[in-house]
Amino acid sequence: MTERIYMSSPDVTAREEEALVAAMRSGWIAPLGPDVDAFERELADRVGVAHGVALSSGTAALHLGLLTLGVKPGDVVVTSTMTFAATTNAIVYTGAEPFFVDADPVTGNMDPELLREALTLLRREGAHVAAIVPVDLLGKAVDYTSILALAEDFGVPVLADAAESLGASHEGRAAGSFGRASAVSFNGNKIMTTSGGGMLLTDDADFAQHVRYLATQARQPVVHYEHIDIGYNYRMSNLLAALGRAQLSRLDEMIARRREMRELYKELFRDVDGVEVFGAEGDENDNVWLTSILVDEQRTGWAPTELAAFLATDDIESRPLWKPMHKQPVFAGYHGVINGASQTLFETGLTLPSGSALTAEHRARVSGRISDFLGGR
Ligand SMILES: *Cc1c(COP(=O)(O)O)cnc(C)c1O
Numbered sequence: 001m002t003e004r005i006y007m008s009s010p011d012v013t014a015r016e017e018e019a020l021v022a023a024m025r026s027g028w029i030a031p032l033g034p035d036v037d038a039f040e041r042e043l044a045d046r047v048g049v050a051h052g053v054a055l056s057s058g059t060a061a062l063h064l065g066l067l068t069l070g071v072k073p074g075d076v077v078v079t080s081t082m083t084f085a086a087t088t089n090a091i092v093y094t095g096a097e098p099f100f101v102d103a104d105p106v107t108g109n110m111d112p113e114l115l116r117e118a119l120t121l122l123r124r125e126g127a128h129v130a131a132i133v134p135v136d137l138l139g140k141a142v143d144y145t146s147i148l149a150l151a152e153d154f155g156v157p158v159l160a161d162a163a164e165s166l167g168a169s170h171e172g173r174a175a176g177s178f179g180r181a182s183a184v185s186f187n188g189n190k191i192m193t194t195s196g197g198g199m200l201l202t203d204d205a206d207f208a209q210h211v212r213y214l215a216t217q218a219r220q221p222v223v224h225y226e227h228i229d230i231g232y233n234y235r236m237s238n239l240l241a242a243l244g245r246a247q248l249s250r251l252d253e254m255i256a257r258r259r260e261m262r263e264l265y266k267e268l269f270r271d272v273d274g275v276e277v278f279g280a281e282g283d284e285n286d287n288v289w290l291t292s293i294l295v296d297e298q299r300t301g302w303a304p305t306e307l308a309a310f311l312a313t314d315d316i317e318s319r320p321l322w323k324p325m326h327k328q329p330v331f332a333g334y335h336g337v338i339n340g341a342s343q344t345l346f347e348t349g350l351t352l353p354s355g356s357a358l359t360a361e362h363r364a365r366v367s368g369r370i371s372d373f374l375g376g377r
Helices: 014-025 032-045 059-070 085-093 112-125 144-154 206-215 238-249 251-269 304-311 341-348 360-375
Strands: 049-054 076-080 095-101 129-133 159-162 181-185 200-201 276-277 291-295 351-352
Touching: 014 095, 014 129, 014 238, 032 049, 032 181, 032 200, 032 238, 049 059, 049 206, 059 085, 059 129, 059 159, 059 181, 059 200, 059 206, 076 085, 076 112, 085 095, 095 291, 112 129, 112 144, 129 159, 129 238, 200 206, 238 251, 251 276, 251 291, 251 360, 291 304, 304 351, 304 360
Parallel strands: 076 095, 076 129, 159 181
Antiparallel strands: 049 200, 181 200, 276 291, 291 351
């Protein structure tokens, strides 16, 4: 039996194990504790913002970020259609309506021109647009220069979904530092993990304070637990924060390993007519969380599904790019400015094993199988 090779599995070492055991022995098991405080400070410092609030997931960070912006039922929230469902789910939790914006075909990120169209259309319709939630796709930061300028023109706050982009940057500023606030994720498959967790990052002390309040059941500061708002139980536990601190200390090393995978794929597909590595142009500032290829079937004579099926015979995982939200049955009732770019990415894209835990042996197996596939065509 060969060992299964995953796209992005957790990369943990003795350092994480020691940190977790030390936190447990410290007695700080009951949810919050010194590792949560230190993790918030260390991650906020790394990203270059004033405040971090450690939460149970990236989805929780998006949800509380939206609530703290005042998003409420009847509002519209403009977001990327090319994303994982968590972004849209968080919008729907608030009772607001998501409005989708299609992708730049080169980066897959929200197309600023289509965002302008969307905001103009919604203004004409008299909709109350409460927030814009752009998504840094697969570790490439959005064109924040254009998006933040538009948001400012239309007077709409930005909550950035930086769940996939920790460690990336745009024009010298770290992903996670743009807009009123950002959400990052430490889910098991992300660039760094706490097995499950997330953080809300912001420069605004009141914003962070309100997120902290909502995340701890919205208790008023009196001994008898007075409540005037609906609260949530969304804080990160101290044990997981200890794991997160160890992962953060290895973030650059893990990004470097993912970049080696990216370079391996660039090399493998360099001379293959009809295949390009998605987003490879100008990827120096990306965290290269996942590497995908785009396949032009007319030129290659094979479809991405054929390569996926071939890799699966050797237990190597691969997957299409995110199926756009406007094509998801659950979100079918919502509108957007759609030009088909995200659908094309979905149809032509294939994401390949990209994780930093991949060993030399795994890498050799993946590249060997891809070479076999290409050689047989
Ligand atoms: C992973 C992810 C999330 C959700 O993060 P969780 O920590 O899994 O809740 C949100 N948005 C995007 C774009 C993601 O990739």
